[in-house]
Amino acid sequence: MAVAVEIPKLGNTVEECLISRWLKEEGQTVAAGEPVVEIETDKTSFEVEAPIDGTLLARFFNKGELVPVFTKLFVIGNPGESVEEFRPQAEGAHAGSEAARPEEPSAQDKHPEPVGRAGANASATSSSAAWSPRARRFAEEHNFNPQAVAGTGPCGRVLENDMRALYHSSARVSDAAGQGVRNGAFAPREGSGIGGMVLAADLAAPESRISGVREKIARRLRESLAGTAQYTLNTSADARGLLLLRARIKASSSAPEININDLMTFCTVQALLEAPHLNVLFVDGTIRQGRGVHIGFACDTPRGLLVPVVHDAQALSAAALAARIKELSAKAVEGTIPADDLSGGTFTISNLGGLGIESFTPVLNPPQVAILGVNAIQLKAVRKSGMVEFIDSIGLSLTLDHQVIDGAPGARFLKVLREKIESVEQICTI
Amino acid sequence: MYDLIVIGGGPGGYEAAIHAGKMGKKVALVEKQWIGGTCLNVGCIPAKTFLRSSRLFRECGEAAAYGVRVGTPVFDMPAVVERKNHIVATLTKGVQGLLKRAGVEVIIGHARLVARNTVEVGDVRYEAANLLLATGSRPAVPPIPGIQSEFTLDSNSVFELQQVPKSIAIVGGGYIGLEFACFFQEIGASVQVFEMLPDIAAGADGEISARMLRILTKKGIEFHLSAKVLRIEGHTLHFAAQDGAQGSIEAEYILNSTGRRANVEDLGLEKVGIDFSPKGIKTSEQGKTNVPGIWACGDVTGRRMLAHAATREGIVAVNNMFGVKDAVRYNALPAVVYTHPEMAMVGRTEEELKAAGTKYKKSLVPMAVAGRYLVEHEDGTGVVKVLCGAEFGEILGVHAIGDASSEFIIAAAMMVETEMSAPHASQLVFPHPTVSEALREAIAAIN
Numbered sequence: 001m002a003v004a005v006e007i008p009k010l011g012n013t014v015e016e017c018l019i020s021r022w023l024k025e026e027g028q029t030v031a032a033g034e035p036v037v038e039i040e041t042d043k044t045s046f047e048v049e050a051p052i053d054g055t056l057l058a059r060f061f062n063k064g065e066l067v068p069v070f071t072k073l074f075v076i077g078n079p080g081e082s083v084e085e086f087r088p089q090a091e092g093a094h095a096g097s098e099a100a101r102p103e104e105p106s107a108q109d110k111h112p113e114p115v116g117r118a119g120a121n122a123s124a125t126s127s128s129a130a131w132s133p134r135a136r137r138f139a140e141e142h143n144f145n146p147q148a149v150a151g152t153g154p155c156g157r158v159l160e161n162d163m164r165a166l167y168h169s170s171a172r173v174s175d176a177a178g179q180g181v182r183n184g185a186f187a188p189r190e191g192s193g194i195g196g197m198v199l200a201a202d203l204a205a206p207e208s209r210i211s212g213v214r215e216k217i218a219r220r221l222r223e224s225l226a227g228t229a230q231y232t233l234n235t236s237a238d239a240r241g242l243l244l245l246r247a248r249i250k251a252s253s254s255a256p257e258i259n260i261n262d263l264m265t266f267c268t269v270q271a272l273l274e275a276p277h278l279n280v281l282f283v284d285g286t287i288r289q290g291r292g293v294h295i296g297f298a299c300d301t302p303r304g305l306l307v308p309v310v311h312d313a314q315a316l317s318a319a320a321l322a323a324r325i326k327e328l329s330a331k332a333v334e335g336t337i338p339a340d341d342l343s344g345g346t347f348t349i350s351n352l353g354g355l356g357i358e359s360f361t362p363v364l365n366p367p368q369v370a371i372l373g374v375n376a377i378q379l380k381a382v383r384k385s386g387m388v389e390f391i392d393s394i395g396l397s398l399t400l401d402h403q404v405i406d407g408a409p410g411a412r413f414l415k416v417l418r419e420k421i422e423s424v425e426q427i428c429t430i
Numbered sequence: 431m432y433d434l435i436v437i438g439g440g441p442g443g444y445e446a447a448i449h450a451g452k453m454g455k456k457v458a459l460v461e462k463q464w465i466g467g468t469c470l471n472v473g474c475i476p477a478k479t480f481l482r483s484s485r486l487f488r489e490c491g492e493a494a495a496y497g498v499r500v501g502t503p504v505f506d507m508p509a510v511v512e513r514k515n516h517i518v519a520t521l522t523k524g525v526q527g528l529l530k531r532a533g534v535e536v537i538i539g540h541a542r543l544v545a546r547n548t549v550e551v552g553d554v555r556y557e558a559a560n561l562l563l564a565t566g567s568r569p570a571v572p573p574i575p576g577i578q579s580e581f582t583l584d585s586n587s588v589f590e591l592q593q594v595p596k597s598i599a600i601v602g603g604g605y606i607g608l609e610f611a612c613f614f615q616e617i618g619a620s621v622q623v624f625e626m627l628p629d630i631a632a633g634a635d636g637e638i639s640a641r642m643l644r645i646l647t648k649k650g651i652e653f654h655l656s657a658k659v660l661r662i663e664g665h666t667l668h669f670a671a672q673d674g675a676q677g678s679i680e681a682e683y684i685l686n687s688t689g690r691r692a693n694v695e696d697l698g699l700e701k702v703g704i705d706f707s708p709k710g711i712k713t714s715e716q717g718k719t720n721v722p723g724i725w726a727c728g729d730v731t732g733r734r735m736l737a738h739a740a741t742r743e744g745i746v747a748v749n750n751m752f753g754v755k756d757a758v759r760y761n762a763l764p765a766v767v768y769t770h771p772e773m774a775m776v777g778r779t780e781e782e783l784k785a786a787g788t789k790y791k792k793s794l795v796p797m798a799v800a801g802r803y804l805v806e807h808e809d810g811t812g813v814v815k816v817l818c819g820a821e822f823g824e825i826l827g828v829h830a831i832g833d834a835s836s837e838f839i840i841a842a843a844m845m846v847e848t849e850m851s852a853p854h855a856s857q858l859v860f861p862h863p864t865v866s867e868a869l870r871e872a873i874a875a876i877n
Contacts, residue, residue: 172848174824174848174849174850175822175823175824175848175849175850175851175854176819176822176823176824176849176851177822177849179821179822179823179824179851180822192757192759193759193847193848193849194847194848197848199849200819200822200824200849
């Protein structure tokens with residue numbers, strides 16, 4: 001009569017054991033009391049003995065596997081007896097087991113430990129999931145949590161000895177630094193304490209994850225630079241009209257709130273209506289002429305750069321445009337702007353003039369083919385009837401996609417825009 | 431051509447020379463006066479010898495409380511000086527033996543730098559790949575009229591006193607002043623201490639300093655804090671008290687213990703372009719000066735004027751000059767004041783933590799929680815204070831008042847040095863019955 005032997009419960013907290021070594025082969029005869037297999041827990045290791053004389057008929061687990069307590073380990077009986085009734089159920093039934101079967105390489109890829117302790121750069125990598133219970137216990141007791149340990153167990157499983165060897169060859173981490181590491185800080189390989197002990201002062205701040213918005217910005221800008229042929233044209237326009245108009249608006253109590261940026265946006269819309277070759281999208285090798293002028297404007301928000309879009313800006317008066325820009329900006333800053341108002345632009349304006357920028361390279365917002373950078377207003381010397389006159393002048397930096405827009409058409413647009421700016425008092429009726 | 435020439439034979443210089451000698455380097459040590467330096471000859475060791483005698487003398491007076499009757503004790507000052515001289519001679523000889531065994535060549539004379547790698551002693555020039563400046567310090571002479579009068583002692587001449595003075599006025603309530611205050615008070619002199627600052631033992635934790643003030647006042651030492659000594663005329667010391675009121679006192683002797691000044695003069699430092707000020711030679715935590723190949727350690731750097739700091743700095747400098755990475759971690763440097771009772775401290779003070787904006791937890795327990803302390807001290811007053819970081823729980827500072835604290839402060843230094851957390855430190859076994867158990871209690875009180 002065959003007898004199955006299961007893992008005894010070795011303590012209140014022990015839920016699983018590691019098969020560290022088989023001492024008998026299948027088919028070998030064993031005497032009662034002879035050790036058959038060596039298992040280890042996080043606290044101890046011991047041998048499971050054969051309860052009766054007989055032949056080792058089956059071994060249900062391989063060396064290195066984690067087995068829940070009370071699971072049948074092996075069967076002893078007479079040759080030819082069936083062992084199937086004893087065979088533990090399939091993997092899925094191992095409730096509570098960590099399912100860390102060593103032959104599954106995924107165990108090493110899962111749960112990468114985020115903490116880097118000193119001495120963590122071993123040649124092989126492992127996650128704590130591939131540590132034996134005793135190795136894990138050692139790590140816990142010694143406040144040691146290496147990123148990678150070269151395991152010498154089956155399939156690279158990290159055994160206690162591996163952990164011990166790494167621990168004793170690594171610089172120590174002080175209690176304080178250890179606490180910091182658990183809080184997410186990064187430890188260097190060697191610190192400034194005794195014998196290279198890593199102290200709290202040696203820790204690097206935890207890496208801060210960029211926000212979702214920033215991630216999106218980063219990806220879009222990378223794609224923009226990778227997928228287009230950007231170049232920038234710089235020029236300037238006489239801004240005296242702009243300043244006069246702005247002064248008039250400010251002085252008037254009845255005039256709507258319109259600032260220089262609003263006026264520049266208004267002039268740009270007018271210029272795009274006259275030079276619509278820039279108000280296009282370049283998608284999959286085709287140029288799509290927009291029906292309206294949908295102006296995006298770069299908006300600095302606490303969450304990063306957002307580009308709200310004023311749809312059909314050509315239909316708006318300067319005052320209505322200004323009001324819409326103000327409304328969208330407020331929503332963008334608050335974080336309440338609807339997604340629809342952040343898409344569908346055909347042209348973008350980025351105004352850094354208020355921050356004193358004199359010239360810059362705006363980055364395209366594909367599939368748009370142009371973006372206008374508005375710079376600070378500066379004094380510029382101009383020759384006029386043999387005299388030198390200083391005039392207020394606003395800088396313009398236009399980035400274009402050379403795939404679609406060549407230099408001359410780009411320059412022609414800027415010429416139109418300059419004319420609009422210089423005649424702003426005429427085209428913009430308040 | 432030497433691998434290293436050390437200038438100065440104090441605890442900074444001689445330990446560094448021996449260390450380099452043991453590394454197999456060709457080393458010379460130049461000393462102009464005393465092998466062993468201030469520490470051995472006119473500092474730590476003589477002071478502790480005096481204090482041992484004064485303690486015994488006091489204890490004879492207190493013996494009845496311990497159930498021991500003795501006759502009237504007599505303090506034999508010449509015998510105390512003689513004992514001190516004997517101990518100093520023994521230790522100096524010991525240092526000379528150590529230097530010899532380490533193969534260090536000792537040159538007696540005054541060394542001056544003449545070039546980056548050249549030292550002149552008398553008419554002889556010596557060349558070395560590395561120079562270690564360990565010239566130490568001397569008692570500061572503050573600009574007080576009459577401070578150099580015939581009844582004024584400094585921390586050198588005080589060791590030659592041949593009789594017990596009736597009264598002594600001590601100018602300076604720092605570590606040195608306090609130790610002498612205890613000594614003279616215990617041997618029966620009336621002692622007054624004048625300190626410019628509002629606290630005694632400048633640099634010590636505020637709470638500890640305040641407690642120490644109470645303890646010493648209770649012993650019978652009179653303190654004048656925030657007081658300015660205006661002038662000294664013979665036996666008369668004129669001072670302005672905290673409130674500005676002027677007064678004067680009479681004392682048989684006046685002891686100047688206003689601090690120490692780095693010995694930076696007459697060394698040729700300017701000649702080789704070393705960055706220094708009257709406060710000391712500037713050094714890195716590896717002991718480097720701004721001039722490659724020239725190193726400095728100890729009091730002459732003005733960093734921490736403690737013998738064991740000098741020793742550590744010297745060894746660190748030698749290690750670095752010969753390719754062994756090392757650095758002084760000043761945050762874990764213990765300090766001990768041999769007042770009665772002793773003070774011992776390591777790490778940050780509460781004031782430093784506040785100034786740095788570090789969040790901390792603290793505990794303060796009386797020394798008397800340790801049975802041994804009560805056994806040893808009939809009227810035992812003393813405390814242990816522990817400061818821990820609030821975020822990580824690491825022990826940042828330990829400050830103690832009480833005899834024997836000087837002997838167990840090294841355990842606290844290890845905790846500070848290794849950033850041990852209070853819960854882990856609580857797992858250490860403190861032997862019973864020892865005074866160190868007070869430290870255990872203070873650590874446990876943090877948790």
